[in-house]
Ligand SMILES: Nc1ccn([C@@H]2O[C@H](COP(=O)(O)OP(=O)(O)OP(=O)(O)O)[C@@H](O)[C@H]2O)c(=O)n1
């Protein structure tokens with residue numbers, strides 16, 4: 001394949017439908033699909049394309065709050081209100097692009113929010129085709145036998161090679177798409193179901209490039225529940241709804257008479273040295289949660305140069321990480337801490353520790369595991385110079401921001 005002329009392109013994503021065929025409490029474009037709102041898939045895939053300019057997302061009346069939740073925060077995204085039909089929604093998107101005063105031959109992609117599996121390959125094929133023709137669409141061959149629709153009886157056979165399925169994004173030179181919409185606004189009767197047909201009916205040529213099964217449109221309820229979700233929509237930036245983090249921490253012993261371990265005070269012939277209460281178990285777990293969110297480590301959030309954390313209870317560090325988990329739209333799946341020391345014996349305190357950690361995290365105790373091991377008298381923990389702890393945590397996405 002050649003290389004498309006290097007110019008930015010803009011995109012209109014139509015997301016103003018009601019999704020009546022898909023059912024559900026909210027329109028399908030805002031429902032969760034493979035861990036994020038359906039709409040967000042295409043937006044992210046467009047944002048990560050090196051040639052993307054502006055993305056106009058056309059939303060329905062009363063959908064602002066859902067759209068805000070669904071859309072990543074990015075200056076290149078603008079939302080505008082849609083219309084009663086898909087065609088009217090595209091027209092409103094076009095109007096928003098006109099306001100940007102873009103050149104007549106700027107490449108514009110029009111895409112359904114309902115088609116999540118948008119790859120850069122398809123975008124590149126369309127952009128390249130626009131170097132030759134004023135319009136381009138992705139198409140796929142028919143793979144099933146085809147007949148005329150004759151109701152309850154089998155209709156007459158038709159040659160499936162005469163047909164292809166037309167997908168989105170559909171790509172056009174800006175002025176061509178504008179002209180087609182202006183033309184169709186003056187006409188009565190049923191408008192075509194897509195922009196390519198509108199453009200073609202105005203006398204322009206539209207190239208057909210290879211489509212992608214992963215661009216299948218989410219139309220019916222079962223497309224969410226099974227069916228299409230079973231397909232491997234490995235689109236750019238697809239995020240798994242589960243995250244995993246791990247943390248590790250060490251504190252050395254100093255003279256004292258107790259230590260804090262996993263939120264529990266334990267009498268001991270030494271204490272652990274630290275800026276805070278030196279709870280090595282809670283520190284490792286805090287780092288595991290921050291790590292799962294890719295939000296740095298405990299030192300970034302609570303610098304040991306900051307006097308306000310001197311002697312602080314580590315409960316608040318863990319609470320802070322747990323709040324971030326919630327803010328980012330996740331809940332904690334389970335946590336697992338291993339304490340590495342010769343002494344004190346952890347087992348007698350283990351249940352109290354599990355209860356305490358569960359309480360701080362508002363979790364059931366059966367989601368909290370606390371284990372301990374020695375290092376067989378080897379190394380610094382073996383020499384009883386300090387205690388080490390490591391922790392793992394899983395996060396499960398429950399909402400999309
Ligand atoms: N007035 C409309 C109608 C549809 N669309 C958008 O056009 C795309 C393709 O339409 P379709 O799958 O038919 O979506 P809905 O119209 O929402 O679905 P339904 O027909 O089942 O109600 C969707 O992204 C939809 O949000 C739009 O922006 N404005």
Ligand SMILES: C[C@](O)(CO)[C@H](O)COP(=O)(O)O
Nearest residue numbers: 086112166167168193194217
């Ligand atoms: C635009 C489209 O997705 C191309 O296949 C299709 O025409 C949309 O049709 P719908 O009736 O709005 O589902």
